Amino acid sequence: MSSQKVSSKNKAVDAARKKIQSNRTEDFNASEIAAAIVEGKREELAKAITLIESEKPSDRPLAQELLKAVKDLSSGKETLRIGITGIPGVGKSTFIERLGLDMINDGDRVAVLAIDPSSKKTGGSILGDKTRMDELAVHNAAFVRPSPAAAALGGVARATMEAIILCEAAGYNKIIIETVGVGQSETSVREMVDVFTLLLIGGAGDEIQGIKRGIVEMADLIVVHKADGDRIDTCIKTAQSYSNSIHLSPIPDGG
Structure with missing residues (x-):
């Protein structure tokens, strides 16, 4: 040409x-x-x-x-905001899809705001989280929206708070925010949600490392994911280890 x-x-x-x-x-x-x-x-x-x-x-x-x-x-109806964080590969999207479908079965309407990492070089983002929630994404009672993190820090996108407001106005009473999942810097989401959940994989790091990096202390819930097959024993040990370490951590602000 x-x-x-x-x-x-x-x-x-x-x-x-x-x-x-x-x-x-x-x-x-x-x-x-x-x-x-x-x-x-x-x-x-x-x-x-x-x-x-x-x-x-x-x-x-x-x-x-x-x-x-x-x-x-908007009517100002009561909603529940849930933040989900964890390292890449921990299974956040799979966990969220199962959680969202269970909520819908209970009569809720669920919105998922999935933040995908952006390339530092191009600023582009694959926005692949939605493809890993194929059943939830097409459900009439759900809204799944992937967004690029771009230059925003803290595990969320620049307009995540505004997107939450819009989803709540649209009648979604359960709002789930999936963070970028790059590690221990994802703390901004905790200021936006009612429940901050940390997903872990059995055997992926000890409790002392978690305490030093700070994210364990901020979590309201810690979930050891992928506890099946030959990983069950490892996951049980990881859950016990983190349960013990929590007693050594300061109580998060607000209890």
Whole structure:
């Protein structure tokens, strides 16, 4: 392909991208979208989260207008926010799908905000968590939204708090936040949730290491995951080890 054709193709792609971005905000009526969210329409909820996650300065006034409209219309019903953290490979997505389906069986509506890691080089994100919750993601009583962490620290995305507010307004009474899962820096989510849960794998580190790095002390629940097959004994020992170590840890703020 000649350089002239490549240049023309790139210009066409850029023009199409700009048109899509322009149409997204020009056709966006905050009051109408807010009303649709409160009615529980998932497509509009997804559109709203895309707006609040936008890094374009020109989108911020519209995002703020939308959040205000949603707060004015929402019922303020009681909800439960649950944060799930743990190292990559611990099985957070699998655990969340099972937990979410059990909640739905109990009559709840469940929203999952899954934060995926972003490339430090490109800023891109695979957003693969949703593909590991295939049953939950298509359930009528669930909303699963993957979001890139981008440059945000603390295990959450920049607009996670706003996304929680939107999901609650849409009638989801159980909100689950899955953190990036990069290790011990994921503490911001604890300030956003009612229950902060740490997932562990049997035999993956001793309790002293956990205490030194701080995340164990902040957890409201510690779950030793993947306790099946020939891993049961190892998982039981890990649970006992962490149970003993908790007695040596300071009590988290608020009890």
